[in-house]
Amino acid sequence: MRTYESVELRREDGVTEVRFHTDGGPMVWNPTAHREAGDVFAEIAGDRDTKVVIVTGTGDSFCASIDGKAFAGRAAWEPIWWEGKRLLKCLLDIDVPVIGAINGPAFIHAEIPLLADIVIAADTAALADKAHFHSGSVPSDGVHLIWPWLLGPRRGKYFLMTNQELSPDEALQLGVVNEIVPAAEVNGRAWELARSLAEKPLPFLRYTREALNIFERQYLLNGLSHGLALEGISFADVAGLQKAAESRS
16 A cells, blocks of 8 residues: 555554554644545555454544645635545545544544544544635535435534534434544454454455445435535636626725
């Protein structure tokens, strides 16, 4: 497997752990991570030696902040549209069980670990979407689909439009996560589950992942590109309105 700037890979006993980080510490979402996430998921999807995947973060958060200036410096929307679509598509293309290990607050791209088949959350793992509506961006990148899917349409839209944060207990009660464990035990519990699953034959694991995700894959892939396009259009329109207002002043 290749090396990545924002992802650390660990392979052991048929399990591949994908650990997001920034300079070895908690992930600050940035253009490099946005690009590399699709690359690493595509690589794992094509790896015949991987029987189970763990997706997690580093330190005391999964991803609690974003490098907005780095994204604002990108000249065109097309690379973000392409990378964002590819990121989730390649994650969904992984044909073995995926375990999300949310090691702390997940305020940016929480949908990545939440697309797992099993989700383990730290007792410090608050969940929110602070990358979109709260920051002046149309909810997209899959959050416009994943949160209504997980919470139900009414709760999902409220969550995205009010900057709501879910505590670990609320996430468990609403069925967003499967287990809550002390933060120091998240990784160990994820590996315990992964090793147990990896004892099964590979074809059995692949067909199970496929069977249990048929409708979720169809639902997400049908609306992913549209949402990303609307986000880009909104940026252009708002910028045009601001420019027009400045010209009148």
